Amino acid sequence: MTDPISTPVRAPEDVPVFDHARAEAAVRELLVAIGEDPDREGLLETPARVARAYAEVTQGLRQSAEEVLTTTFDLGHEEMVLVRDIELWSMCEHHLVPFTGVAHVGYIPAVTGKITGLSKLARLVDVYAKRPQVQERLTTQVADSLMEILEARGVIVVIEAEHLCMTMRGVRKAGARTITSAVRGTMLTDQATRAEAMSLIRSGTR
């Protein structure tokens, strides 16, 4: 079975709709399950609020990488473009609690020099972050969509994140950071380019 989340091209009729009424009913049910009274004053608006919050933090499910990478320029720039420290907030698909950190996204444009706006790299991270995720899949989806849509010659994506499911509960190891990377194309085959990217990511230029 193909994973619908990793399929970048979707027809509009395939884009899931956020069902507010259903989400509200589910939150109300959860409040009952934990022994709360959903009809007490402080909780009356909570199902609607939580539904709105979930619509926001899962909005990537209703967006596609193609939508955000539509703005491209042919600048003839064929060298590496790298944006470091893109803040990200995602949701662990196992526990539905946040994981948060930064993404570093770099690519070597196509020989035509087709590049995208810098903000679009951050938007692309959000498309895949704002949905139930695992960090590994988030990392590969960002890398693969840049290879595919921008026809980049090489891509590197490194994500460093802290998972609240490991800090607020469970093993409770605050500060443990998970680092994942996805390296594609010439970033994989050209060791010097990859080393340059890694040193930019590690040290920064500030």
Ligand SMILES: Nc1nc2c(ncn2[C@@H]2O[C@H](COP(=O)(O)OP(=O)(O)OP(=O)(O)O)[C@@H](O)[C@H]2O)c(=O)[nH]1
């Ligand atoms: N590989 C990977 N694992 C993740 C990610 N987010 C959460 N997990 C892990 O998913 C696992 C789920 O393990 P389970 O044993 O099914 O669930 P659990 O009993 O709640 O596990 P604990 O968290 O160890 O209490 C845990 O080890 C989590 O740390 C992620 O992005 N990638």
Ligand SMILES: [Zn+2]
């Ligand atoms: Zn988790």
